[in-house]
Amino acid sequence: MTTLPVPDKMTSAPTQQTPAIKGQAPEPTKATTLQWASHYQWQLAHVKDQKGNLVNIDTANPITLAVAPSSLSLFQGCQHFSIDFGWMDAPPFEYGSDLRQKPSDCKNTPSNKMNQGDIEALFPKNGLLKLGITLSAVAENKLDNIQMAPKNLMIKIENGNTLIFTGKPLAFRKPTGLPIDNALLERYDWQLKSAVRNTFDVNRKIISRQSIGDFYHPEFPVSLIFRGYDDSQYASFNSNCNGVGGPYILMRDYTLLVGSGMQTVMGCGITGNRIENELSKLVSNSKSTLSLSLQPSISSESQSKNQTDFPRYNLLQTFDSGETLIWKNEVKKIP
Structure with a gap:
């Protein structure tokens, strides 16, 4: 089983004292x-x-x-x-x-x-x-x-x-991190790199973190694609199976609202079905907060070998229900 990184530092959930916009x-x-x-x-x-x-x-x-x-x-x-x-x-x-x-x-x-x-x-x-x-x-x-x-x-x-x-x-609330808009989200494919479930105390301070095991399976990597159409905006989460998702709204404070949409019902085996069900429970009709940061720069030698150079981002997604996902951007496979 592939191990995704889990952030070491325990942080507090966003507070209401953040300046308002x-x-x-x-x-x-x-x-x-x-x-x-x-x-x-x-x-x-x-x-x-x-x-x-x-x-x-x-x-x-x-x-x-x-x-x-x-x-x-x-x-x-x-x-x-x-x-x-x-x-x-x-x-x-x-x-x-x-x-x-x-x-x-x-x-x-x-x-x-x-x-x-x-x-x-x-x-x-x-x-x-x-x-x-x-x-x-x-x-x-x-x-x-x-x-x-x-x-x-x-x-x-x-x-x-x-x-x-x-x-x-x-x-x-005034958002944290680099600027985020629909165009940036839709410019890349996003691959899941870390998935943890947080436990909070009465003051919403994180007291423990546990990896979400279903999202670490090498045969069912979890990805995210944002798409903009002439009449809609759609977020699609995929675990190498049917895919789940729905229309999405990005708020000014980088709150991400995802609705629910239609999906195929192809059987994906016991493991695949379990992972997709877990993913569906987390993201359907969900509310989370996004924060964008740059990944460390890669060496010039690595850049020269990479025919498609682009900024490397980490997208932190913190759900109201306590889960934290970290996504890494990749070149969009299907424009």
Whole structure:
């Protein structure tokens, strides 16, 4: 079994004292609408029916929207509904999704008030949304400084209502390491070099580290590819089997959100299936933080033998669930 390096130094998890950054996310293209929208806190401003008539909504108990790579979440009081998308396409989301009620995290709330809200009434009653949902940025405010204009997000439901949300920029911690953007992630293939599972104390300080054994098998090396399409951004994790992954969002503080997507179901043997299942549990619908650093320079003799010279990076990926992966960039095999 090949042994991948495990960092020796135990470090603390990122703390909330890190300076915050705040500002407008770059204006979206079709492929980056989800990424752009995830940088704002959205609140429902008004609703129109199919004929363009305004629909009454409860402004005293506002409906808010959170955007993730494979889902939209709507909140009102103790109510939480989500619309999950099992596809890699960017908006408009087609071929169907449904509005599902999620368990409430409200405590000490009377049962007769737990289900009070207007979210369900805004969507078609048949449960299945024949999407149709078009998620797009709209400019309703023509100001000289477009960056200072309030941001608006439209959710247009096929054969249903149109929901307009207004957004306020979220504040983010200042990221660490070298600059990271979608173009850099998509420029290379990334090979896993280290995988550990961390244990924390009550102050989120790492007290122990253990290698993730399933990710060290020589016949099933783990790799990562980021791809940008005309209408989407996709992260694909592979262990020499089917591959798992989903749409991805890179936040301004280098938080990486990965959704879930379709995959083949080819049998890969007992070991291959076990490794891929472990990989799927870790990365599907995951949240992690990225930090980029340069690897030590290689000798000039080694460089002369290498026909393709490029910067060597280490990409540190720290999951909210406690795992830490280190990736090394390689020349992209398939452009």
